[in-house]
Every structure is written in C-alpha cells, then in structure tokens.
Amino acid sequence: MRIATQQLFQGGTQSLGTAQARVLESQQRLSGGQQRLRPSEDPVNAETSLRLSAGLDQLARFERNQSAAKSRLQVEETAMAGLTENLQRLRELAVGLGSGILSETDAPGIRTEIAALKAQALSIANERSPTGEALFAGTADIPEAFTVDNDGKVTYLGTEAQREVQIGIGRTVQLSPTGKTLFERVPSSAPLTLSVGDGNQGTAIFGEPRLVPPNGSIDGPVTATFSMTGDETGTVKLTYGDGTEETVPYEQGLLRLTGAEVPFEGAPADGDSVTLEAGATFDFFSVYDELLVAVDEPRSDSASQARFQNILQSAQGQLASAEDQISTSRSVVGAKLGALDAEASIQGARRLELEAQKSVIDDLDFVSAITAFQQQLVALQAAQSAFTRIADLSLFNYLR
Amino acid sequence: MSGLFGVASSALKANQQALATVGQNIANVNTPGYARQRIEFTTGQGAGGGVDISRIERSYSQWTTDAVRRAQQEAGAAQAQTTFLSSVESAIAPGDGGLGSAISRFQDAFSDLAAQPTVRGVRAAALEETRALAARFKALDNQLADLEKAMRMELEGTTDRVNLLTEQLAGLNKIIQVSGVSPSIEDRQEQLLSELSFEVEIEVREGAGGQVDIFLPSGLALIRGEERFALSQANPGVGPFAPTLELEGSGRDPALALEKGRLGGLLSAKENTLLPLRRELGRLAEALAGRSNELHRQGFTAAGAAGGDLFLGANEQTDALADPRNTGSGTVAVTVGEADKLLPEAYFLEKSGVDLVLTRQRDGLEIFRGTEADLEATRPAGLSIEVDGALDDGDRFSLDPLLTAAGRLELGPQSADGLAFNRGEGSPPVSVGAADGGQAALIGADVAVFATGERASEAYAELVGKAGAASRQAQAAQEVAQLSLTDATARRENFAGVNLDEEAADLIRFQQAYQAAARIINVADTIFQTILTAVR
Numbered sequence: 001m002r003i004a005t006q007q008l009f010q011g012g013t014q015s016l017g018t019a020q021a022r023v024l025e026s027q028q029r030l031s032g033g034q035q036r037l038r039p040s041e042d043p044v045n046a047e048t049s050l051r052l053s054a055g056l057d058q059l060a061r062f063e064r065n066q067s068a069a070k071s072r073l074q075v076e077e078t079a080m081a082g083l084t085e086n087l088q089r090l091r092e093l094a095v096g097l098g099s100g101i102l103s104e105t106d107a108p109g110i111r112t113e114i115a116a117l118k119a120q121a122l123s124i125a126n127e128r129s130p131t132g133e134a135l136f137a138g139t140a141d142i143p144e145a146f147t148v149d150n151d152g153k154v155t156y157l158g159t160e161a162q163r164e165v166q167i168g169i170g171r172t173v174q175l176s177p178t179g180k181t182l183f184e185r186v187p188s189s190a191p192l193t194l195s196v197g198d199g200n201q202g203t204a205i206f207g208e209p210r211l212v213p214p215n216g217s218i219d220g221p222v223t224a225t226f227s228m229t230g231d232e233t234g235t236v237k238l239t240y241g242d243g244t245e246e247t248v249p250y251e252q253g254l255l256r257l258t259g260a261e262v263p264f265e266g267a268p269a270d271g272d273s274v275t276l277e278a279g280a281t282f283d284f285f286s287v288y289d290e291l292l293v294a295v296d297e298p299r300s301d302s303a304s305q306a307r308f309q310n311i312l313q314s315a316q317g318q319l320a321s322a323e324d325q326i327s328t329s330r331s332v333v334g335a336k337l338g339a340l341d342a343e344a345s346i347q348g349a350r351r352l353e354l355e356a357q358k359s360v361i362d363d364l365d366f367v368s369a370i371t372a373f374q375q376q377l378v379a380l381q382a383a384q385s386a387f388t389r390i391a392d393l394s395l396f397n398y399l400r
Numbered sequence: 401m402s403g404l405f406g407v408a409s410s411a412l413k414a415n416q417q418a419l420a421t422v423g424q425n426i427a428n429v430n431t432p433g434y435a436r437q438r439i440e441f442t443t444g445q446g447a448g449g450g451v452d453i454s455r456i457e458r459s460y461s462q463w464t465t466d467a468v469r470r471a472q473q474e475a476g477a478a479q480a481q482t483t484f485l486s487s488v489e490s491a492i493a494p495g496d497g498g499l500g501s502a503i504s505r506f507q508d509a510f511s512d513l514a515a516q517p518t519v520r521g522v523r524a525a526a527l528e529e530t531r532a533l534a535a536r537f538k539a540l541d542n543q544l545a546d547l548e549k550a551m552r553m554e555l556e557g558t559t560d561r562v563n564l565l566t567e568q569l570a571g572l573n574k575i576i577q578v579s580g581v582s583p584s585i586e587d588r589q590e591q592l593l594s595e596l597s598f599e600v601e602i603e604v605r606e607g608a609g610g611q612v613d614i615f616l617p618s619g620l621a622l623i624r625g626e627e628r629f630a631l632s633q634a635n636p637g638v639g640p641f642a643p644t645l646e647l648e649g650s651g652r653d654p655a656l657a658l659e660k661g662r663l664g665g666l667l668s669a670k671e672n673t674l675l676p677l678r679r680e681l682g683r684l685a686e687a688l689a690g691r692s693n694e695l696h697r698q699g700f701t702a703a704g705a706a707g708g709d710l711f712l713g714a715n716e717q718t719d720a721l722a723d724p725r726n727t728g729s730g731t732v733a734v735t736v737g738e739a740d741k742l743l744p745e746a747y748f749l750e751k752s753g754v755d756l757v758l759t760r761q762r763d764g765l766e767i768f769r770g771t772e773a774d775l776e777a778t779r780p781a782g783l784s785i786e787v788d789g790a791l792d793d794g795d796r797f798s799l800d801p802l803l804t805a806a807g808r809l810e811l812g813p814q815s816a817d818g819l820a821f822n823r824g825e826g827s828p829p830v831s832v833g834a835a836d837g838g839q840a841a842l843i844g845a846d847v848a849v850f851a852t853g854e855r856a857s858e859a860y861a862e863l864v865g866k867a868g869a870a871s872r873q874a875q876a877a878q879e880v881a882q883l884s885l886t887d888a889t890a891r892r893e894n895f896a897g898v899n900l901d902e903e904a905a906d907l908i909r910f911q912q913a914y915q916a917a918a919r920i921i922n923v924a925d926t927i928f929q930t931i932l933t934a935v936r
Contacts, residue, residue: 005898005899038486139822163837164838394900395901
C-alpha cells in the first residue's frame, strides 16, 4: 500500500492532538473531582443530578425553617416554665389565705407580692421571639402583645392568626399560640363555674357545682335569686339563659335547678344570688385581680367570712384553670419540639439517601480516573516518540 | 550512426522530462489538492526510434474524490453544530451560578421570609433574590439571542465563502471552455469542490469537456456552465413567511432539503435546538413569574396593602407577525391566558372560511379550528389570542410569544415594603404591622408551575438535559464525521498524494537512465572517432 508523505505527517500530528486533548480532559476531571465537565458528557445524569440538587435544596430550606421554629419554641417553653412557677407561688398564697395561715394583718405584704406576680406574668406574656417581635401576638409584628392601663386592665394587641412554618413536604408546625387563646380566653377546667352576687349578705358558703341527670347540662348562664321568708324557708327564683323564669321552694343546703345542683353551708340572706355558667372563659390576668379582691375582703363576722370564702373559692377555681391552661400549652410546645426532632431525623435519612445518589452520578471515581490518566500519558509519550522516529525516516537521508 | 544519436537524444529528452515530473511532485508534496503526476514512456516509432513520452498522467480516482466531498459535507455540518450547540450548552448550564441556582435561591429567600417575616433583612434578601432571578432569566435569554445573532453572522460568512468558491469554479469553467483542461486546472477544481462541499451540500455533474455544474439538494443550480448564482441571507423581518436564504435569479427556497455542509448544520442548529430551547426558557419564565405574580397579588404587604406583580414583563401582550401577502386589514395579538398550560412552540394562525385555524409551525399539526369567539374562549395551548379588525380568507399570522418572554422579566416591587408576603387571614383580616408570611411560603415552595405537574427546578433540569443531549449528539456526529473525513482523505492521499521515498527512488532511476543515455552519446562519439581515424 502507498502512503503519501503528507499523510504520514498529518496522521502523526492528528494522533498527537487527540492524545493531548485526552490528557487535558483527564487532568481537568481529576483536579475538579467531577465525573462530568459538561452536561453533554452524560445528559441524562446531568439532568438527574440537577433534580437531586433541587431536592437537597428543598431539604436545606426545611432544615433552616426547623431551626428557626425550634429556637422560637424554646423561648416559648422557657416562658411557659416561668408562668408555671409564677402560678405555683400564687397558689401557695391562695392556700395560705384559705387556711387562715395568712391573716388580714398580712394583707399589705400579700397585695404587693400578688401585684409583683401579675407584673411578672405580664412581662412573660410580652416576651419577644428570637426575631424581635412579640412572641404571643399571633401574626402581628409588634414589640408587645399586651398593654396595661392605669386600672390594671390588660388588653391584647395582636392578631388571632397563628404563625406557621413549613418543616417538611406537606408538614407545617404552628408556632406560639396567640395571646387571645392563651391569656384572654382561658377556659374553665371545671364543667360549671359559680359566681356569687356582689351584694350578698348571707352566710352561705357555696360548694362546687355539679351536673345532674337527666339533662346533665345547663342552657346558658342561670341566676338563682333567694327570697327568704325565714331562716330556712323561702323560694328561689331561677332565671335561665333563654329568659325563662321558674320559682322553686328553698331547700336547706342544696340549690337544685334543671341539670345541675350546688351544695352550700350556712344560710343565704334575702336577695342573695349566685350565677352558674357552663364552658366559661376568663382573662388570665383577672386571676391576680380576683385574689387581690379576696385579700382586701374583711373577715370580721360570719357574713363577710362567707363572702371571703366564696370569692376565694372562685379565685382558686380560676387559678386551677389557669394552671391547666399553662401546663397544657407547655406539653403542646414539648410535643412540637419532639415533632421537629422526628421530622429532622426523617429528613436526615432522606438527605443521606439523596447525597449518596448524587455522589454516585457526580463524583469522580478516582481510581479509574487516575488509571485512565496514566494510560493516556503513556499513549501520548508513545505517539510523540513514534512521530519523531517516523519523521526521521526518509530515503533522501541516504542520497549523498 | 545517426540512429544511435537519435535514440540517445530521445532518451535524454524523455528522462529529463521524467526528472522534471519527479521534481514537480516533490515541489508539491505539501500542496493541498495536488494529484501526483506520472510519466508514461512508449517505444519510439520505427526501428531504433528511441523512446517517446505518451503522456503525463494525473493520479485521479473518481471514487476517492467523491468520498472526500461527502465526508466534507458531513464534517461541515457537524462542525457548525458542535460549535454552536456547545455554546448553547455552556450558556444554559454554566456550572455553578446558573438559572437553576437562581431559582433555588429565590425559593430559599421566600421560604426564609415565611419563617421569619418580621426580620427586615430577610425581606430585603427576598427582594434581591427576586431581582437576581429576573436578571438571570434576562441574561440567559440575551446569551441565547446573542448566539442567534452569531449564527446569522456565521451564515453570512458562509454564504460569502460559498459565493467566492462558486465564482472561482465558474472562472475555471470559463478557462476550460477556452483552452481545455490541464492537470493544474483539475487540481484546482478538485480542491475548490472539496472546500465548497464543507460549506454547503452540493451535487456535482461533470461535463465531457471537464466543466462542472453544481446543484443544491433542492435542485437549484449554483453553477451552470459559466453562469454562477449567488446565495444570500433573506431579510429577517418577515420571519417564517420567507425562506432564510435566497438564491440569485430564483424565487424558490434554496435551503429546502439542505441538511449537510456548514450551511445545513447552522440552519438545523438554529431551528431544531436554539429556537426551541429559547422558547422553553420563555415558557419557564412565564409559568414561574405567572404563578408568583398570582400568589403575590393575593397577598398583603407589611403595611396591609394588596400586592402587585412580583415580576413585571410576564404575560405581556405581543403582536403576531402578519404574512406580508395578507390582504385583510386585521391584526392579531397574543397574551398568555394560562401560564401553566403553555407549550414551547410557535404557531400559525390562518383564516379559513369562517374558521380560524391554529397550526404548529414545527410540523403543521392542527391545534385548533373554530370561530373567533371560540378561539378567545378556548385558549388553545394556554394562549389568549385576540383578533382585531377584519381578516380575509387565507390571511396568515405567525405567533411566537414565548421566544423572547424570558428577556422581558423585571423586578416588580421597588422596595422590600412592596413585598406582599402576608396571607392576611384571621380577624382582623389585615391589621397594620401583621406579618404572617403565609403568602411567602406559597411563593417559595418548589411545587408544580405547569399543569403537567412539573416544577420550576425540574423544568430547568430538563432544559439542561435537552441542551446537553443536543450538544452530545452534535459531538458524536462530529467525531464520526471527523473519522470518515480522515479516512476518505487518507484514501485519496494514498492514491493521489506524493510519497517522497517513492520520488527519491524515481529520482535515482531517471538519473541513472539519463546518465546511461549520455553514455550512449559518448559511445556513439567514440565509434564515430574510430571510423574517422580509420578513414584518415
């Protein structure tokens, strides 16, 4: 076969060029540690890799949300712990008042302490989140969730919507409850609440109301007004929530009405009244105010003693409800933190999985890449030496 | 005696000629297109007639020459495609910092804003990432537009080269007409045809006298006899209603069936890859911006005001390009009706009787047929098409709203205060200073932006996949074309090229023959002297 001289040189330079290009490409691959230098080297895997990256980006987004939610929930937990301690001290004071350990002479000291406890509770309710806005103001971007006026009345300034953060695909966590649900509308933990008329003059001390069959419930607030004709005789007028009235005979020691009954000791005076309510809610801060009223109540005779006891009992009922409210919220926060941790560990596993998949298609297999690089270097050297040898070959060298 | 002198001088002459031919071959060892010349000796006429040179033969093989031309056409197409498609690939997938990461960062920023809506810095970051995303879309669209421009320039250059080569070939035809062929003219012709094959797909018909006629695949002639027809680029303003290329003296489309050569490669890279990808990009921009805008308008700003558009320039009305042959006065305008139903296509709208017919430009597939009212109500392929004025039967319009869509995106809100990241639920519905971040969570979610369920991140991944696959295909074609060109060139060179060793051997051979012939004269002279001496 004939070989043209030009072909001899062109073939040589071409194979040198190819070998050099291969070595350069391998070198780029090795220095970058990447399997692909350009998508066109493997379009399918390039596309898959981008999809996996999008998945990883999304996980990173959720992780950032989780840590933001976590730091906020931790502040919330601390706030709840503070409130729990605050209410414990308040309960000690209430128990002391009820048992007579704390007498009227201790009143100024107790008053100061209750006021201080209220101020502390208010400051906890105005706690700020890690990002600076009021923690319990719902979605409002305001520095404080509550204001207090000169009369000690506390008003909520925030919104009724809760902040929500997405922590996973289709999974959100609600951040702190609003001040409205947490503080302004504390639900009573007893099924029925009893409030005693302000102007009661009798010695009756009312016990805990209870629901009785067949109804087992009362319809709206029911007010019972006593009309006494003697010490243990008279009638009771019952006014129901729907406006209907009923008069029943007075019964010593027990007030009966449709669906409920209230035991009492002592005797009510003519015109005394009590109101029963189901599912009542009250303001958290009114617990402190109620107790302050009880502290100021004189306890000289049996009538004022009875009024003191009735007020104290009502205040203790509210206190118990407030304690329930805070401990429930505290366990909800704990559950949310637990859910965050659970989500984080699920996502951690998912992240590992995605990273492993991505690594398989993106990362360079160094062993085979280095082997290929060595081979290409050898090929380049061989091409160079072959070329110089062939270029030297010419018959003209021998024509002298 | 004179016979001996005659034989010797004919041998001297013939071998001198042979040495000159060897010299010519050696001189042209590196001349492209040169075909090795060989001398053929014949016995001289009559007894003691010496030697004659019958002819100087040019080593030529029709088969190897054709193979080189075919390989050149493939190589020309592959080279043009590889160059442009790898640029398209680099533009769409520039490693880090591409559109994909801009989309991801935009989603990150809004997700952060949803989690921490009260932090001013997070709001500012969301605004900046929105700006960056719009800018990224715009930059990428500009890059693709620049590539399209570069393609036009390259097309211009290619037609210029084609015209230059055909002019030279027509010139050679003229010389052949006057003075016939010679090896040097044939060398030149072969080289020019090979170069022309690289630029454009051609069919060569050789005439008996050595002249060549050249035709395009569409059957239109580039050269007929001494006549040459110039190629040029058509005015781009008429869009798909006129061919991209024009041929002097012909109203027909010279690019028809043109697939090979650099011209074919360029046209195919533009029509089959660059424009579709640019429409895909526009579709993604419209869908992402459309969804974000809708959510943003439902939201409320920190000050309680309703949100405006997050991105400007999305869903903008564009005028459809009218066919210059239209006789009606009506015009057509397009807006995006449903951004999630868009397809990366261009369409023709034609009035046909009472109906309007919408067809896909790529393959003429009918998408919609019905009245004007139907068309506006149906929103075929997510497009809202409005016809204004009267159309005549047969009037046509070209609709390509997505091609430039990505380049129109701009940031909407002028400051972070304009970001409507609140859902504003609950009571009071929207209070001043409320920051629930609910709307930001929706905007930042990496969820489906298309009715097919495709997310923005996936759409971008697909874009990269398509660009990569197109580029890979071109590279593979380039490798094959390069191999077959190398192979065909090697065959041609091995047949017609010069081998210096061979020439060295010939040099010695003819030199020795020349020396021997000179020796014959010497012997003849000696004999002559002998006779003279004998006679004296």
